[in-house]
Amino acid sequence: MVLNPVISKLAGKLVVLASASPRRLEILRNVGLRFEVVPSWFKETLDKSLFKAPHEYAVETAKQKALEVARRMPIKHLKTPDIVIGADTIVTVDGMILEKPVDKHDAYRMLSSLSGKEHSVYTGVAIVLCHEKENEEVDYQLIEFYEETKVKFADLSEDMLWEYINSGEPMDKAGGYGIQALGGMLVEYVHGDFLNVVGFPLNHFCKQLSLIYNHCTPSSDKESDSAHLSLNGTHAPSVLVHGSSSVPRPSSPSASQTNQTYSSPSASPVHKVKRKGSKSSQSSGALVNSLSKHTDGNEAKLQDSDNTPLPLITNSGQLIDRSVTENEDSQPKKEDLERISELLDGFKASKALFTASKLCVFDLLHRMPGLDAAQVAQEIKASVKGTECLLEACVSLGLLKCKERTYENSDLATRLLRADACFSLHGYIQHCNETLWPLFSHLESAVQEGHSQRERAFSNRTKDMLQGAFHNSPEAKLRFMNAMHSVAKVAGKTIATAFDLSRFKTACDLGGCTGAMACEFTKAHPGMSVTVFDLPAVVELKEHFQPLHTDSRVSFVAGDFFQDELPKADLYILARILHDLPDEKLHILLSKIVEASKPGCGLLLSEIFLDEDRGGPSRGLLQALSMSEGKQRSATEYSRLLKSHGFITKQIRHTDNLLDAMLCIKA
Ligand SMILES: *[C@@H]1O[C@H](CO)[C@@H](O)[C@H](O)[C@H]1NC(C)=O
Ligand SMILES: *[C@@H]1O[C@H](CO)[C@@H](O)[C@H](O)[C@H]1NC(C)=O
Ligand SMILES: *[C@@H]1O[C@H](CO)[C@@H](O)[C@H](O)[C@H]1NC(C)=O
Numbered sequence: 001m002v003l004n005p006v007i008s009k010l011a012g013k014l015v016v017l018a019s020a021s022p023r024r025l026e027i028l029r030n031v032g033l034r035f036e037v038v039p040s041w042f043k044e045t046l047d048k049s050l051f052k053a054p055h056e057y058a059v060e061t062a063k064q065k066a067l068e069v070a071r072r073m074p075i076k077h078l079k080t081p082d083i084v085i086g087a088d089t090i091v092t093v094d095g096m097i098l099e100k101p102v103d104k105h106d107a108y109r110m111l112s113s114l115s116g117k118e119h120s121v122y123t124g125v126a127i128v129l130c131h132e133k134e135n136e137e138v139d140y141q142l143i144e145f146y147e148e149t150k151v152k153f154a155d156l157s158e159d160m161l162w163e164y165i166n167s168g169e170p171m172d173k174a175g176g177y178g179i180q181a182l183g184g185m186l187v188e189y190v191h192g193d194f195l196n197v198v199g200f201p202l203n204h205f206c207k208q209l210s211l212i213y214n215h216c217t218p219s220s221d222k223e224s225d226s227a228h229l230s231l232n233g234t235h236a237p238s239v240l241v242h243g244s245s246s247v248p249r250p251s252s253p254s255a256s257q258t259n260q261t262y263s264s265p266s267a268s269p270v271h272k273v274k275r276k277g278s279k280s281s282q283s284s285g286a287l288v289n290s291l292s293k294h295t296d297g298n299e300a301k302l303q304d305s306d307n308t309p310l311p312l313i314t315n316s317g318q319l320i321d322r323s324v325t326e327n328e329d330s331q332p333k334k335e336d337l338e339r340i341s342e343l344l345d346g347f348k349a350s351k352a353l354f355t356a357s358k359l360c361v362f363d364l365l366h367r368m369p370g371l372d373a374a375q376v377a378q379e380i381k382a383s384v385k386g387t388e389c390l391l392e393a394c395v396s397l398g399l400l401k402c403k404e405r406t407y408e409n410s411d412l413a414t415r416l417l418r419a420d421a422c423f424s425l426h427g428y429i430q431h432c433n434e435t436l437w438p439l440f441s442h443l444e445s446a447v448q449e450g451h452s453q454r455e456r457a458f459s460n461r462t463k464d465m466l467q468g469a470f471h472n473s474p475e476a477k478l479r480f481m482n483a484m485h486s487v488a489k490v491a492g493k494t495i496a497t498a499f500d501l502s503r504f505k506t507a508c509d510l511g512g513c514t515g516a517m518a519c520e521f522t523k524a525h526p527g528m529s530v531t532v533f534d535l536p537a538v539v540e541l542k543e544h545f546q547p548l549h550t551d552s553r554v555s556f557v558a559g560d561f562f563q564d565e566l567p568k569a570d571l572y573i574l575a576r577i578l579h580d581l582p583d584e585k586l587h588i589l590l591s592k593i594v595e596a597s598k599p600g601c602g603l604l605l606s607e608i609f610l611d612e613d614r615g616g617p618s619r620g621l622l623q624a625l626s627m628s629e630g631k632q633r634s635a636t637e638y639s640r641l642l643k644s645h646g647f648i649t650k651q652i653r654h655t656d657n658l659l660d661a662m663l664c665i666k667a
Contacts, residue, residue, distance in 0.1 A: 002237060003078055004386075005210075005214075006030055006206055006209045006213060006214070007031060007033050007206075009209070009211070009214075010034075010082075010083065011034070012038070012215075014082045014086075015033065015034065015035040015036070015071075015079045015080040015081070015082065015083045015085070016036050016037070016038050016069060016073065016077065016083065016084045016085070017035050017036070017037050017038070017084075018031075018038060018039065018063065018065045018066045018068070018069035018070075018084050019037070019040065019083050019085075019086065019087055020039035021024070021199055022038060022117065023198050023199040023200070023274075024087060024199045024200045025037060026201070027195055027198065027200045027202055028200065028202075029449075031146045031202065032228065032528070035036055035095065036081075038069045038073065038077070038329070039069075040064075040066070040068045040074075040086065041068055041071050041072070042064045042065045042067075042068040044061055044063060044088075046060055046064070051414060052162040052238070054089075054090055054092050054097065054122055055122040055146040055148065055403075056091050056124075056126075057090065058088045058089065058123060058124030059088075059125070059126065059144050059145070059146050060103070060124070061086075061088040061122040061124060062087050062088040062123075062125050062144065063085070063086060063088040063126035063128075063142060063144055065086035065087075065126070066085060066086025066126040066127070066128045067084075067086075067126075067140065067142075069081075069084050069086070070128045070130055070133040070138075070140055071138075071140075073137060073294070079324075080130050080132050080138055081129060081130055081158070081386055081494065082129070082130060083126075083128065083129055083130070084130065084599075085125070085126070085127055085128075085205075086125070086126040086128070087123055087124065087125045087126075087200055087201050088121075088124045088197070089122065089124075089127075089196075089200075089513055090120065090121070090122050090124075090174065091119060091121050091122075091174050091175035092119060092120050092121035092122070093113055093114055093120070093175075093491075094117070094119075095561060096113065097115075098110045098113070098174060098175040098176060100173060100174050100176075101170055101171060101176045102172070104165050107146040107161070107171065107175075107176045107371045107644040108161060108165060109167045109574070110170075110175060110176035111153075111156060111161050111164065111170065111176050111177065111186075112161060112167070112500040113155065114153045114156075114175065114176070114186075115153055115154075115155055115156040115161070116144075116153060116154065116155040116156070116179070117152065117153060118150050118151065118152040119150070119151055119153070119175070120148050120149070120150055120151075120416045121148070121149045121150075121151060121196060121197045122148050122530050123146060123147050123148070123196050123200060123201050123209075124145075124146045124201065125143070125144065125145055125146065125147070125200075125201065125205060125206075126142060126143070127142070127143040127208060127209075127212070128140050128141070128142055128561055129141040129142075129143070129212070132513055133328070139473060144291070144323075145204060145208060145211065147192070147193055147196045147201030147204045147623075148192060148196075149189040149190060149191065149192030149193050149194070149196040149197050150192055150404040151179070151187055151189075151190050151191075151197055152187070152188045152189045152191075153186050154186060154187070154188045156186060157221045157535065158362060160186070160374075161567075163176075164185075165185070169181055169182050169183060170183075175331060179194070179197045179198060180198050181306055190352055191355060195274060195610050204533040207208070214604065214627065221415070222594065224357075227478035229459060230550070232443030232514070239420045240570065242559040242609040246408065259552060263357045263554075275586075280481075292332065296488055313527055314455040315383040316344065320403045327367070327508075332572075339407060341583065344418070345607055348358075348393075349393075350399055350432070350434075350437075352390060352393045352394060352397065353394075353397070353399065353417075354429055354430070354432065354433040354437075355390060355427060356399065356417075356419060357429045357430065358396050358429075358430065358433065359380045359382065359390075360380065360419065361376065361390070361391070361394070361400075361417055362413045362414075362418045362419075362654055363382060363400070363418050363419050363420070364376065364379050364380065364416050364537055364657060365400065365407055365408050365409045365413075366409055366414060368408075369408035369409070370403075370404045370406045370407070370408055371406060371407060372405050372407070373388040373391055373405070373407070374387075376391060377409065388574070395407070398412060399409055399412065399413045400413065413660065416428075416490070420491070423489055423490045424486060424489070425486050425487075425490060426482075426486065427470050427479070427481075427482030427483045427484075427486040428482075428483045428486035428487055429486075430479055430482070430483065431479065431480065431482075431483030431486075434479065435480075435483075436626060437459035438458065438514075439452065439453055439454065439457050439497070439626050441457065441628045442456045442457055442655065443625060446626075448499040449627075450482070450627065451550070451627055451629075451647075452626060452628050452629065453627070468613035474541070477537060477538075477541055478541060478544060480532050481513055481514055481538060481541060481545070482649075483516040484513040484576070485512065485545060487517050487576065487658055487659070488513065488514070488516035488517040488520075489516045490654075490657065491606070491657045491658040492516055492517045492519070492520030492521075493515075493520050493523075493576075493661040494655045494656075494657040494659075494661075495520070495575065495604070495606045495655075495657075495659060495661045496517070496521045496524040497524045498521040498522070498651075498653040498655065498661040498663070499604070499650075499651055499653070499661070499663045501521075501524075501525050501528065501571065501604075501663075502603070503602075504523065504525075504526060504528060504530060504571035504602055504640075505529070505570055505571075506529055506530075506531070506568070506569045506570050506571070507521060507528055507529070507530045507531070507557075507569050507571040507572070507573055507604075508530070508531045508532075508533055508567045508569035508571070508572050508573065509521070509530055509531070509532050509533065509573040509574075509575070510533050510534075510561050510566070510572060510573065510574055510577060510589075511533070511534055511575075511576075512532035512533060512534055512575075512579045513532070513534055513538055513552050513562065514532075514538075514542055514545040515532045515542060515545070515556065515576055517553075518530040518532050518554045518573075519529075519551050519554055522551055522554055524552040528553065529553040530553065530554050530555075530573075531554075531555050531556070531567045531569060532554065532555070532556045532557070533556075533557050533558075533561060533562060533566065533567055534556070534558065534559075535559075536559070537556065538558075539556045539557075539558040541559070561589055561592065562585060562589060562592075565596075566592055566593065566596045568596060569596075569600065569601075570601055571602040571603070571604060572593050572596075572597065572601070572602070572603050572604070573604045574603065574604070574606070575605075575606035575607075575608070575659065576594075576606065576607060576659065577589070577628065577634070578605065578607060578633075578638070579607050579608070579623070579628070579631065579632055580629070580630040580640075582630060582632045583630065584630035585629075586630070587645075590641075590642070594645050594646055594647075594666070597666045598666070599666050599667060600665060600666065600667055601665070601666045602663060602664065602666075603642065603647050603663075603664045603665075603666070604661065604662070604663050604664075605638060605658045605661065605664065606618075606660065606661045606662075606663045607633070607638065607660065608620040608623060608632070608658075608659060608660060609630075609633070609634055609635040609638065609660040609662075610632050610633060610634040610637075610650070611634065611652060612634045612635070612636055614634075620632045626654055634656070635649075635652045635660070635662060638662060639652075639662070639664075642664050643660075645666065646666055646667050647664035647666055647667070648662060648664060648665055648666075648667050649663070649664045650663050650665055651663045
């Protein structure tokens with residue numbers, strides 16, 4: 001049969017799957033069928049003793065599920081589906097019906113009953129075609145069928161049985177196994193449709209569709225073709241189904257026999273069934289006794305949610321009925337999951353970046369592009385397996401490119417991640433790992449206590465991170481300077497060129513660290529000279545950042561801006577200083593600037609400015625979580641602060657760079 005023509009016949013139609021089984025969903029989705037999922041509320045309580053054979057029970061249950069949805073949708077969802085598909089799968093072995101195991105011992109019992117034997121899996125399927133009439137009533141036409149597949153299990157050793165049981169897989173599966181996963185290893189052969197065992201007889205379903213759509217239009221003048229279809233046992237082209245008209249076909253009462261031996265309440269749901277045709281002295285029409293059914297967890301739970309309206313789910317997993325949000329069986333929205341996954345995995349991505357950066361992967365691949373994982377591993381003295389994982393992760397993060405199992409930097413890595421790139425963030429990345437990461441590991445305490453977790457994170461370093469850094473080894477000082485240097489290099493030009501500064505001849509960069517920012521100012525403003533004012537411990541290490549300081553218009557003065565006199569200047573630059581200061585220090589510093597400035601002098605402030613309405617993603621708000629003694633502010637809040645010290649804001653620049661900027665003039 002030709003598959004696609006059948007599926008494409010359904011293209012414009014509202015097709016509904018009355019089952020939440022993820023396995024059925026996947027089978028139908030994989031062949032390109034577009035459908036919505038509306039799990040049935042039908043309670044699977046049909047009296048099994050009324051059916052002559054297990055498959056009749058499966059078909060009837062499938063039918064009731066589909067009809068329930070077909071009837072509910074016009075009322076609850078205010079739309080009438082064109083086709084509703086219901087299905088029900090059961091497992092039988094030696095006349096027994098196996099339900100889901102209640103515990104491991106039960107699973108053991110079931111699986112050992114399957115061991116070395118052939119069993120049958122039946123799926124009953126009902127296709128309900130809905131025809132809306134003029135008077136808004138709906139006719140339902142039913143097509144039902146079933147498929148049997150025989151499955152033979154290998155002889156299962158005790159060890160295999162327990163290993164499989166301990167994998168947890170049997171617990172939510174009728175018959176205690178899932179053929180599509182680990183359970184597949186237990187299976188010696190499958191006679192019949194494999195997908196039927198998974199939960200949906202796709203081939204048979206497509207044949208039925210093709211009968212419906214290629215041979216038999218569901219209208220009354222095609223009566224003869226209807227014979228192809230099992231129309232609820234009649235030859236009528238369409239069957240009107242009303243609430244009471246679709247009861248299961250009972251078999252003769254004398255044939256109903258229950259094996260009471262098995263109905264004790266504590267017994268597991270393994271029921272003895274007399275099979276059709278079995279040599280029974282009691283009844284020629286051997287019967288299904290307490291026929292149990294196979295269902296998956298989703299459907300079983302849905303039966304209980306009786307009156308809770310269920311959301312309509314499209315096959316892309318989106319909720320349509322937004323009035324309903326609480327249903328554990330619905331599919332979460334794709335965008336939601338993507339967003340959450342991004343957040344969940346963010347720290348892994350950060351750490352992958354830190355590690356690749358620390359191990360100088362980007363520098364190596366800059367010097368020697370095209371190395372494979374083993375070569376990289378050898379160069380960075382790391383394991384091959386670990387290196388391969390790291391490289392692959394970096395490829396997925398867009399940091400590296402992979403060609404035929406060899407690696408090279410992405411453009412992004414070339415520009416920003418190499419240690420010696422002009423705009424290298426290498427130093428700041430190390431700072432993120434060494435300082436911010438430990439702080440954020442204590443975020444919970446920070447939130448509870450409302451202050452920075454430096455003491456916890458760095459146990460015995462001093463309170464002030466800056467001083468803390470400088471009380472440590474020269475390497476630690478250099479690392480910190482390197483971090484500040486990175487940011488100044490990357491953001492410097494943007495800030496230096498944000499405003500017309502031609503009126504200022506002298507500038508002083510307070511806390512200007514390595515002078516990287518100062519150099520950007522002299523570059524951008526030929527008439528300007530800049531003094532970098534920073535702690536002696538910083539200034540004495542400035543030589544490490546040569547050749548920056550060949551610029552004769554950049555000079556350094558060592559001092560403490562809370563205590564010492566500030567160098568005279570027309571323009572004071574405060575980049576990444578204020579957000580970290582507690583109020584009293586902030587006022588000391590600003591007062592000293594005011595004291596040193598004449599009217600008309602400038603103050604250039606550079607920070608991350610928070611959004612005024614605090615909407616959207618914000619690096620500033622995340623930075624605030626480190627809970628320094630300072631505070632993150634919006635441009636308006638900074639303006640207000642500076643105005644209280646007599647500086648009037650002239651211009652504000654939100655940049656696409658790491659820092660924003662604001663120019664204020666002393667009144
Ligand atoms: C019920 O099943 C058990 C176990 O197979 C069997 O021993 C017993 O004879 C059966 N009883 C009836 C009434 O069929
Ligand atoms: C991250 O910081 C920790 C603690 O300082 C350090 O031991 C580790 O080597 C660093 N890792 C990276 C990838 O930078
Ligand atoms: C911090 O210093 C105190 C006192 O010197 C010492 O008892 C404590 O063990 C140190 N903590 C850590 C984590 O090193």
